[in-house]
Amino acid sequence: MKEIVQMIVVLSVICTICGVALSGFRNMTADRIENQVLMNVQGPKVKLVLEGAENDLIADRKNLSVNDEQLLLFIGKKQGKDWAIAYETVGQGFGGDLKVMVGYDIEQNNLTGVQIISHKETPGIGSRVTENQFTKRFKGLHIDIEIDPNQCPGDIDAISGATYSSKGVCEALRKSIALYPEIRKQALAN
């Protein structure tokens, strides 16, 4: 009996101490890790989406709340003036969530670029949606284009063999465009 109690007590104490220490350490590093992930994962993509921006895109990011959802907004500036915004939306690809970053020119209301932030598509087939060959087709589109829920906009061909993945990108784009008026308003307000 005494032995069992001793085992329980020792193991519980060790686990508790380790747990407390780790959660403390996690809190200490959380900010830095968030920053690192932004710089290394989203940073390069944001730069492509808002190509031509002259400010530090990561430092000038903002947290917005749209329809009760938290959203990270990147703002691109040219000659000190707000020029374009970019944010992420999610579509359903073939293998799972497709996170897509879309950038908008807020003056002309057209797309400055589209990049895939993360995906779970089949390597070599669905993953081709991340290639410039595909993403560049969206550049310059006006936000008034109709996007049929099951299709890509008229002049955008899906990648053959990767229909679901292409649709997933367009679904994310459709959601993104639907949010655009609200986000633009908020971005201009502050």
Next chain:
Amino acid sequence: MGLSKEFTKGLWNELPPFRLVLGLCPVLAVTKSAETGLGMGLAVIFVLTCSNMLVSSLRNVIPRKVRIASFIVIIATFVVVVELTAQAFFYPIYEKLGIFIPLIVVNCIILGRAEAFASRNGVIPSALDGLGIGTGFTLSLTVLGGIREILGNGTIFGAEIMWSSFRPFTFMVEAPGAFLSLGLLLGIMNAFSKSN
């Protein structure tokens, strides 16, 4: 047997991947380049030394029947510390090592040293044992990674060193190259120690 022997044994007599032939999973997986090998090795040195010290200082408190569970909790804690640190300060290396950092928890070298050495010896010998074995592991990984990187990519630590007409054997940086180079090194070392 002096204290220094606890350190130096890890460098040859009990060199982890080649003499103990333990912990081969990361050895094969992360030695695509000298840089990733070194990064992995440093992470292991830290975890091994800290867990050895803690295990040996708690060796009289932990009941024998739950020792493995306790060791695993202690090791896992240090591994998470390494993982968060790597994520916060060395993100590119963290991305390259990926799943193999959390997998240090189940690396048999670390559990093996906790069980075979730290739980039976004092704090200072255990710390030296951890440092020695960890250094041996790091050197092995760096050398193996270096060989694979030079032959497979023509570079070392990212710097071009081969002549310009050199055509890299790409397969050296892929999985078969890992088995091949580990096997050859193991064979060479065995031949060497036999002839002594």
